[in-house]
Amino acid sequence: MYDGLNPNDNYFDLPKYRLEYYEKIKEKLYEGLEEDFYVRMLVRPSFDAEYIFQVDRDIRNYEAESFVVRFQKTKSNLWYAEENYKKVNVKKYQAQINKEDAELLTKAFGKVVQTTRYERNDLLMFDGTNYLLSTFVSGMGEISGNVQSPDGNEIKELIDVVENLINQTKSKRNIKLSEEAKNTLTNIIKQTEKNPTSADYELMSRIVKVIENNKESYCSKLTESNRLHVEDALQVIQDPKQFAYYNFDKSTLKNFIKEIEDDFIEFNTFDKDSKNEMLKNGREIENEENIKNNIFQLILKEFG
Incomplete structure (x- = not known):
């Protein structure tokens, strides 16, 4: 990342x-x-x-x-x-x-x-x-x-x-x-x-709040590999250095989070035959609801 x-x-x-x-x-x-x-x-x-x-x-x-x-x-x-x-x-x-x-x-x-x-x-x-x-x-x-x-x-x-x-x-x-x-x-x-503005810090505060309120419940529903991946990604997103140290502006941070979401969806998207083969071999497949309504969507709503 x-x-x-x-x-x-x-x-x-x-x-x-x-x-x-x-x-x-x-x-x-x-x-x-x-x-x-x-x-x-x-x-x-x-x-x-x-x-x-x-x-x-x-x-x-x-x-x-x-x-x-x-x-x-x-x-x-x-x-x-x-x-x-x-x-x-x-x-x-x-x-x-x-x-x-x-x-x-x-x-x-x-x-x-x-x-x-x-x-x-x-x-x-x-x-x-x-x-x-x-x-x-x-x-x-x-x-x-x-x-x-x-x-x-x-x-x-x-x-x-x-x-x-x-x-x-x-x-x-x-x-x-x-x-x-x-x-x-x-x-x-x-x-x-470029220094972050008060609006930047307010946005970051809202993002952190969304993560704090939803991280535990959402991640508890995920497969083990996805849980570890999402927890790491959320840790990166709520890192204050994203604004304070690297001067991410609003659009850059939004694109950054969107890329994380896109990668998460792509990683867990399979065609029907692939799914059947994975299940046959005992592989875990992520629940469709967890992919469709993922935590990254909640975070992206804060950008308006």
Whole structure:
């Protein structure tokens, strides 16, 4: 259910095989990069070549407040290179970016990365592309967060902006944010800075009340597997961080709950032959009334 940034791996908790892989990335991709950076994005696809993007100050022209974009990419995937990784070449690109664009990008990174948190996610992904977003925030230092193949949120929009800058860096000495990219970053900043209103808290209070008044009686009627699933989903919905921490607006929260309901209905919907086969094999089937009049419908009524 959670598609935000997760905390970065703890070095001392890494298994040996991952530690060795990360050391290869550090040795190959980080070579020549400035340690003091404004933003950095490390990308680790499952099968394709790894690459890194970074914005830092041009120390040769520091007084002019000049910023440098650095993009470095391996010729092939380091994971599959195994012991031959030392033979893998790294292509390096560099370009200038103006102060205003660098600062806007850094601010957007800071707002997004500060939403990093530990969160339960039952959908484990082992393939796809991992993005490690890192930045420097005054008063906090260097912070970072991981996300796996994001889709359709502020994180994905931020990554798309960076990918455009990467494409520019491959062919230009001076790169810049397009007006569309600037608008995207500005909107990301506004969305992450948006505070919940009194009406938001009133809505959340009503939702919690609906759950408190109906959870026990409704869940007691469900099959064991559905009971555990619904209880977990309700715990997520009534979590105050949905508003207070992640700034869910009304429509976002409503869609979030509707998706949970749709998944619940789809999971418990079978054709006649499938039902007969399941009953024949001793499988439990959810009562139609519990599916038709589920607790999520009661919650959605609070949105008006």
